[in-house]
Amino acid sequence: MDDKLLDELISFLAPSAQPPLREKALEYVVGLSGTEEGLKSLEPRITKCVLALCDLTDDLNKTFREDVFKGLINLSSVEKAASKVSHEKEIVLKLLQIICDPTHTCADEGCMVLSNLTRNSGNCQQILNCLEDPNIRQTIDLAKLVEVFCTDGYNKSASLHSLGSVLANLMQLKEARKFVLDRDRCVVQRLLPYTQYMQSEVRRRGVVTALKNCCFETEHHEWLLSDSVDILPYLLLPLAGPEELDEDDMEGMPEDLQYLDEDKRREPDPVIRKLLIESIMKLCSTKVGRDIIKAKRAYIIMREYDKWEQNVQVKDVAYELIQLLIGDDPEDDIKDLDKINIPAEVQEKFEKLTKENPRIEDDEFYEGDS
Amino acid sequence: MRVGIVKFCCLACTQALVFLVKESGRMLSKIVLFIEELERNAFFMTKAPTEEDIEASPTLSAMQALKYQEDDPEELAMEHKEDGNHHFKKKLYKFAIKSYTEGLKQKCENAELKAILYTNRAASHFHIENYASSLEDAKQALKLKPDHLKAIYRCVDCCMKLSRYSEVIQHCDNGLKIFPEDKKLLEKRAFAVKEKKAQERDERKRKLQEKRIKAEQEKLLAAVKERNIQLRLSPALDDSKNKLANSTSGSLTDDDILKSLGLDSISKNHVILDESGTLNWPVRFLYPECNQSDLISAFNENSRFSDHFKVMFDPDEDIPWDETKAYTLDNLEIYFEDYDRSKLVKFNPDKTLREILQDKRCHVYHGAPSFLVLSRATPFRDEYLKQYGGN
Numbered sequence: 227m228d229d230k231l232l233d234e235l236i237s238f239l240a241p242s243a244q245p246p247l248r249e250k251a252l253e254y255v256v257g258l259s260g261t262e263e264g265l266k267s268l269e270p271r272i273t274k275c276v277l278a279l280c281d282l283t284d285d286l287n288k289t290f291r292e293d294v295f296k297g298l299i300n301l302s303s304v305e306k307a308a309s310k311v312s313h314e315k316e317i318v319l320k321l322l323q324i325i326c327d328p329t330h331t332c333a334d335e336g337c338m339v340l341s342n343l344t345r346n347s348g349n350c351q352q353i354l355n356c357l358e359d360p361n362i363r364q365t366i367d368l369a370k371l372v373e374v375f376c377t378d379g380y381n382k383s384a385s386l387h388s389l390g391s392v393l394a395n396l397m398q399l400k401e402a403r404k405f406v407l408d409r410d411r412c413v414v415q416r417l418l419p420y421t422q423y424m425q426s427e428v429r430r431r432g433v434v435t436a437l438k439n440c441c442f443e444t445e446h447h448e449w450l451l452s453d454s455v456d457i458l459p460y461l462l463l464p465l466a467g468p469e470e471l472d473e474d475d476m477e478g479m480p481e482d483l484q485y486l487d488e489d490k491r492r493e494p495d496p497v498i499r500k501l502l503i504e505s506i507m508k509l510c511s512t513k514v515g516r517d518i519i520k521a522k523r524a525y526i527i528m529r530e531y532d533k534w535e536q537n538v539q540v541k542d543v544a545y546e547l548i549q550l551l552i553g554d555d556p557e558d559d560i561k562d563l564d565k566i567n568i569p570a571e572v573q574e575k576f577e578k579l580t581k582e583n584p585r586i587e588d589d590e591f592y593e594g595d596s
Numbered sequence: 597m598r599v600g601i602v603k604f605c606c607l608a609c610t611q612a613l614v615f616l617v618k619e620s621g622r623m624l625s626k627i628v629l630f631i632e633e634l635e636r637n638a639f640f641m642t643k644a645p646t647e648e649d650i651e652a653s654p655t656l657s658a659m660q661a662l663k664y665q666e667d668d669p670e671e672l673a674m675e676h677k678e679d680g681n682h683h684f685k686k687k688l689y690k691f692a693i694k695s696y697t698e699g700l701k702q703k704c705e706n707a708e709l710k711a712i713l714y715t716n717r718a719a720s721h722f723h724i725e726n727y728a729s730s731l732e733d734a735k736q737a738l739k740l741k742p743d744h745l746k747a748i749y750r751c752v753d754c755c756m757k758l759s760r761y762s763e764v765i766q767h768c769d770n771g772l773k774i775f776p777e778d779k780k781l782l783e784k785r786a787f788a789v790k791e792k793k794a795q796e797r798d799e800r801k802r803k804l805q806e807k808r809i810k811a812e813q814e815k816l817l818a819a820v821k822e823r824n825i826q827l828r829l830s831p832a833l834d835d836s837k838n839k840l841a842n843s844t845s846g847s848l849t850d851d852d853i854l855k856s857l858g859l860d861s862i863s864k865n866h867v868i869l870d871e872s873g874t875l876n877w878p879v880r881f882l883y884p885e886c887n888q889s890d891l892i893s894a895f896n897e898n899s900r901f902s903d904h905f906k907v908m909f910d911p912d913e914d915i916p917w918d919e920t921k922a923y924t925l926d927n928l929e930i931y932f933e934d935y936d937r938s939k940l941v942k943f944n945p946d947k948t949l950r951e952i953l954q955d956k957r958c959h960v961y962h963g964a965p966s967f968l969v970l971s972r973a974t975p976f977r978d979e980y981l982k983q984y985g986g987n
Contacts, residue, residue, distance in 0.1 A: 373773060410777045412785060416769070454786050459793075481797040485804050 229270070236271060239278040249290065252282070256293050259300035268301070273310040276301045280317045283324065288331060295335035302342035312349035318356045322366045325389060326374050328381045337388035344395035354399060368396070368405050369413070376416040390420070390432020397439035406436070407446050409454070414440060418460040421502070427495055430464075434501045437461070441508035447515040458509070458522055459483055461502050464493035465531045479523040496537045503543045510550050525551040546578070673704040677713055684720055692720040711741035718750045727757045743774045752784050761792035813859060816869045817850055820857065823875070825953045827856040828935070828961035858963030865893060866963045874898060877949060880966035881908075885976040886917045891964075897953070901930055901945035901967075922971040929977070931968040932958045940968060940984050 237243070238251035255275060258264030268275055279301070282294045302308050311317055321343075324336035344350045357367050374380050375389045396402040406413045420433040437457065441450070450457045459480035466483055468490040476484045493499045506524065509515040528548050535541045553575050676699030683692035696717035704710060718733035734750035741747070748771040755763040768785035771778060820827070827848060848856070858866040865878045876894035883889065892904060909915065909925050931940040934957040941957055952958055953965060970977040 369776065376769075410782075412769070412772050412776075412782055415785070415789070453790060454782075456789070481793045484797050485800040487800060487803075 232267065232271060236275050236278055239275075239282065241281055248282075252279075252290065252293050252297065255279075256297040256300070259297050265300070265304060269304065269306070272301055272304055272307040276307050276311050277314070277317070280311075280314075280320065283320065283332070291332055292335070295332045295339070299335060299338045299342065302339045305346060308343045308346065309349055312343045312352040315356055315359070318343075318353055319362055319366075322356070322362070322371075325386070326366050326370060329383075330381065331383045333381050333384035333386060334388060337384075337386055337392060341388050341391040341395060344392055347395075347398040350396055350399050350402070354396060354401060368402065369411070372406070372413055372416060376420075385426065385429075387426040387429040387432070390429045390436070392432075393417075394432045394435035394439065397436045403440055403443055407440055407443060407449075409449060414450070414457070415455055418455070418457060421460045421464055424491075427498070430493070431495065431498050431501070434461075434498050434505070438501050438505040438508065441505045444512050444515075447509055447512045448518075451509065451515060451518045456480070458506070458519060458524065461505050461509075462524055462527050464502055465499065466490065466527050467492050467530055467534055469530045471526060471530075475523065475526045477523070478521060479526065483527060492531070492534065496540050499535075499537075500540045500543055503540070503547050507543070507547050507550065510547070516550065520551060549575070550578075669702040669704040670706050670709065673699040673702040673706070673709055673713065675699075676702070677709070677716065680713075680716055680720070684716065687723070689720040689723045693717055696720065707740040711737040711744055711747065714740070715744060715747045715750065718747065718754075722750065722754065725757075727754045730754045731758070745771070745775060745778070749780065752781070752788075756784065756788065756791075759791075759795065761788040761795060764788035765792070812869070813854060816857070816859070816867065816875075817853055819869050819873065819875055820853065820867070823950065823954055826956065826959045827853055828959045829856050856961060856963060865891075868894060875950075877953075877960075878964040879949065880964050882966060882968050883917070883923070883970075884968060884980055885970065885974060888917045895949055895965075897950035898948050900948050901952075905945060920974065922973040923969075924971075924973075927971040927973040929970045929972055931970070932965075933968065935959055938984070940981065 235251050235254060238247050239255065240248075243251070255268070258268055265272075276298065279294050279298050283291065283298075285291050285294065302311060318340075321336050321340050324330050325333050325340065327333060330336070340353070344353055354368075356362055357371075371389065371393065375386060375393060380386060397406065406417070414437070417433050417436060420429055421437070423429050423433070437460075440446070441457075449455060459482040462480070463482055466486055468486060468488045470488075471479075471484075493502065506519065510519055525548065528544060528551060532541065532544050532548060535544055553571075676695045680692045680695035680699065683689070683695060696713045699713045700710065700717070714733045714737035718730045718737065721727070721730035721733060731751060731754035734747045734754060737744055737747035738751065748767060751767040752764055752771070755761070755767060765785055765788050768781045768788065771781045772785070775781065829852065867878070868876045870876060875897045877897065879892045879895040881890040881892075890908060895904065905925060905928055909923060909928065911924065915923060928945065929942060930945050931942050932952065932955075933939075934941050936957070941955075943952060943955075949965070953960065958965070970980060
């Protein structure tokens with residue numbers, strides 16, 4: 227299809243166009259956006275196309291509206307379009323409003339579009355700026371998004387599971403993490419139970435990714451592991467199985483991990499399992515974190531987990547964590563390190579820890595996906 | 597109001613005087629009665645009237661009615677609230693509840709005031725440990741005034757007292773929506789999360805233990821059934837309650853078998869299946885001659901009676917109740933009772949417990965097999981056997 231025709235097609239998407247014509251045009255654009263090739267042909271005018279679709283999100287016809295969102299989801303997966311759209315404050319605001327509207331039938335689709343927009347941390351900053359815009363934050367801020375996400379049945383026609391990946395993406399930014407880890411509020415605590423949300427893998431993955439990103443904040447480790455948050459059992463429980471443990475083994479273990487039912491299942495998704503283990507590893511990178519995690523008998527859970535895990539890649543990560551958990555810590559009060567013979571294995575551990583230690587770089591963060 | 601009361605008191609006084617004049621001609625005893633009546637009169641009262649007093653005395657009721665007569669509903673509700681607060685301060689919570697209830701009965705449209713009345717009544721209920729009522733009132737208050745922090749706290753505290761931790765968390769979350777940095781709510785939420793975890797853990801533990809016990813009982817049942825041991829809920833045949841249990845254990849329900857084995861009670865003395873699959877019974881030996889008995893708490897079913905006798909009747913040790921020294925190993929005879937035929941059945945003590953229990957005539961009831969031991973060296977034996985219907 228030549229460029230001229232495409233331009234014309236897009237002009238038919240305008241709200242002022244004849245409805246039958248517009249429907250046909252939409253059908254065509256959605257079709258194109260669904261294939262690699264089609265996306266490629268749309269690419270030069272993708273922004274224009276997305277903006278045109280954004281104008282149609284309020285259409286009264288439900289099927290039409292759903293098609294509009296279908297097109298938007300596909301188009302926003304293209305980075306160039308995502309980057310452009312996230313700079314459009316009005317569109318971002320509109321998406322946020324759709325997501326927070328408890329009666330909107332396309333709220334889930336809205337979440338997916340926003341999730342696509344926030345994959346890139348640069349775009350995240352734009353979205354965050356939007357959320358902090360004094361005019362917007364009165365109605366919708368990050369707290370509202372978390373609240374919407376954590377309220378069961380907030381929207382009867384939308385599950386809002388994909389809002390989890392939006393939150394995970396936003397956690398790539400320190401500012402967003404700062405809000406979630408605000409000790410004067412109850413934010414991260416509300417996300418924790420969803421690591422066990424068996425009804426939706428998307429939601430679980432979003433939350434676990436968000437939590438992993440939070441674990442990069444070493445100065446919060448002690449707080450995250452304290453009774454105020456108690457993050458550890460939420461990371462360990464999905465890794466725990468139905469195996470009966472000795473009373474001795476359970477001594478000191480968080481109560482949520484004790485006497486698990488015999489039909490207890492482990493997290494079925496290997497990616498989420500890996501994220502969980504990596505989160506615990508992050509928490510082990512500080513001495514205080516490591517001490518607490520050791521005292522809470524994480525090793526016992528990981529020991530049983532290791533016997534069960536079949537996925538080689540995940541098993542490797544689990545093995546690393548187990549090594550960390552069973553190794554002895556170097557003594558604190560040794561000042562003169564040159565005078566001490568450091569055993570090879572300890573040396574190795576040190577090196578590993580240094581490697582693990584969080585020099586926070588944005589590209590280290592996981593992004594959720596839609 | 598005050599003027600009204602004074603006026604009314606004068607009125608009461610006048611009434612009393614009129615009454616006095618009217619009554620003056622009557623009998624002295626009536627005057628005595630009158631004095632008692634006078635003591636109940638509002639004007640002469642020395643103590644504050646109780647709620648019951650008010651109900652019993654028409655004058656006091658009238659005074660109360662007068663107090664609340666002339667104002668509009670809102671002011672009346674306010675009056676009741678003040679009364680309630682007054683009682684509350686004096687820790688008279690039941691009276692306070694009554695006052696707040698009266699206040700809520702007024703057709704007052706002021707949501708704020710109603711919310712306060714509900715919240716205060718909730719507080720009163722809370723103090724007399726009526727947590728469910730307190731919670732209901734606090735919830736009502738929140739309906740009228742969703743940002744009423746005191747009512748939110750009350751909901752939280754009530755659910756906490758009722759150990760309904762999920763609800764505590766829910767109320768905290770609702771409160772934190774409005775007051776996101778409220779320390780108390782944050783703390784209580786964290787506490788409730790912790791308690792909830794412990795509660796859930798205990799529940800899981802309880803279920804697991806229940807399951808274990810059940811599995812053990814099933815194993816035991818299978819072992820008992822396999823041996824075809826005759827179980828009874830009680831020994832007597834003619835006992836109508838026992839009808840169901842009269843037949844062989846094959847036709848008893850599992851529950852009846854467990855009951856007959858004494859496993860339904862908390863008593864520790866019951867048959868135990870050990871790891872090797874052997875039953876160990878509590879066994880009772882009765883010595884009718886001396887009104888004595890012995891209990892072996894775990895008699896391995898594969899042991900012989902004579903093995904136990906060797907220990908129980910060790911020739912080197914005196915048996916305190918056996919004054920005639922008749923109960924020696926050589927003289928011992930052992931019997932079980934055949935309840936159906938009212939007969940004693942003698943058996944060889946070299947037999948094992950398992951062999952005897954598998955005898956169709958031998959019954960176990962109350963979970964403990966019991967056996968009679970006699971000595972052939974005493975005349976009592978013959979007498980006893982004769983008494984039993986001749987063996």
